[in-house]
Amino acid sequence: MKKSLLLGIVIIGLLFLASSASAQSLLDNPDYKKAVELQRQAETAYAEGNYDMAREYSRQAQEYIQRSNVYVDNRLLIYRANSLLKAAQDRVSYFKSVGVQPEYQGYLDQAEKDLALAKAAYEAGRYQESIDYSKKVLAGIAVMKTVQQK
Amino acid sequence: MKKMLILIIAGLALLLFSCASPPEQPVQPEQPVDTRAPLPEKELAEAKSLKTRVDNNGLSEFALENYQQAEKSLQDGEAAYGKDNAKAKTALDAAIASYRTVISKAFPLKVDRSKAEVDTIKANAESIKAQVAMKSEYAAAKAKYDEAVAAKDAGNFEQAISLFAEDKTLFQNVYEKTKVKKEAAEAEIKSSQDGLKDAEDRAKAGDEEMQGGGQ
Numbered sequence: 001m002k003k004s005l006l007l008g009i010v011i012i013g014l015l016f017l018a019s020s021a022s023a024q025s026l027l028d029n030p031d032y033k034k035a036v037e038l039q040r041q042a043e044t045a046y047a048e049g050n051y052d053m054a055r056e057y058s059r060q061a062q063e064y065i066q067r068s069n070v071y072v073d074n075r076l077l078i079y080r081a082n083s084l085l086k087a088a089q090d091r092v093s094y095f096k097s098v099g100v101q102p103e104y105q106g107y108l109d110q111a112e113k114d115l116a117l118a119k120a121a122y123e124a125g126r127y128q129e130s131i132d133y134s135k136k137v138l139a140g141i142a143v144m145k146t147v148q149q150k
Numbered sequence: 151m152k153k154m155l156i157l158i159i160a161g162l163a164l165l166l167f168s169c170a171s172p173p174e175q176p177v178q179p180e181q182p183v184d185t186r187a188p189l190p191e192k193e194l195a196e197a198k199s200l201k202t203r204v205d206n207n208g209l210s211e212f213a214l215e216n217y218q219q220a221e222k223s224l225q226d227g228e229a230a231y232g233k234d235n236a237k238a239k240t241a242l243d244a245a246i247a248s249y250r251t252v253i254s255k256a257f258p259l260k261v262d263r264s265k266a267e268v269d270t271i272k273a274n275a276e277s278i279k280a281q282v283a284m285k286s287e288y289a290a291a292k293a294k295y296d297e298a299v300a301a302k303d304a305g306n307f308e309q310a311i312s313l314f315a316e317d318k319t320l321f322q323n324v325y326e327k328t329k330v331k332k333e334a335a336e337a338e339i340k341s342s343q344d345g346l347k348d349a350e351d352r353a354k355a356g357d358e359e360m361q362g363g364g365q
Contacts, residue, residue, distance in 0.1 A: 048279065
């Protein structure tokens with residue numbers, strides 16, 4: 001009884017952690033937080049009449065806003081590269097598992113090569129390149145038909 | 151006939167008498183000029199000196215009637231000077247008295263106005279926090295202000311007016327520079343506010359894309 005209660009608590013805890021991780025906003029990044037803090041300092045300095053400091057804080061805030069934007073863009077790029085790679089991988093696996101009509105075998109071979117390049121680019125951190133290869137895979141596969149299809 | 155002749159002669163005589171001009175009045179002798187009185191040199195110099203003081207300090211508008219009296223008396227004094235020295239002295243004494251009245255009436259009013267002008271600009275500067283934004287320049291203007299107020303309180307009106315005039319320029323300068331700084335800070339803050347809003351919008355759109363499970 002005691003063991004099952006403990007297990008229940010652990011499961012609830014893990015679920016909570018998983019949900020909070022997935023709900024984490026792109027704004028939860030240190031650069032955005034720093035920008036918000038600097039903006040607050042700028043407004044306080046302005047209210048006190050310390051206009052030089054207000055300008056300086058605002059200028060710094062803009063630097064951190066830029067960094068935050070770079071972070072957000074990068075996270076999105078990784079997410080898109082990952083999603084497209086996964087989709088390309090699933091499609092190639094599917095066609096490989098079910099087989100394609102002989103006239104499409106060349107397309108499948110090319111798709112496998114492009115998929116390998118997409119994976120390599122992703123692992124090397126060249127996310128835009130990975131996206132381009134994954135899109136190529138998906139475009140090539142879109143015309144293929146399985147052996148069951150006529 | 152004889153009677154007739156007598157009547158005609160009598161009539162002619164009457165006519166002649168009536169046409170005759172009246173007897174001339176005796177000519178009044180001119181008033182003798184008092185040349186024995188000394189030239190009122192000291193009075194003329196003092197009246198002119200007081201006038202300069204009044205004009206240089208712009209006091210006339212604060213006691214206009216007295217000023218006009220003083221001006222008239224000075225003109226009269228100068229007109230009689232060297233011709234009727236007693237009359238000139240009397241007029242110049244009156245001018246001196248009137249200029250002194252102008253000075254005693256106008257100086258406190260003029261100082262009050264000078265101070266009020268500086269107080270307005272000082273308040274404007276303080277309302278935009280010049281004491282923080284332009285600390286040393288504000289401190290210099292405030293020191294001059296305190297000096298001017300001290301001169302006023304001590305009755306040194308001319309000094310006070312001069313100091314307030316200098317201080318007006320200082321505070322005006324402090325105000326203008328503070329305003330420029332304030333507006334520059336406002337523009338920078340607005341720019342970072344816009345930047346934050348844009349960053350939030352981008353991040354929210356990204357969150358939606360990622361939580362929507364694809365693009």
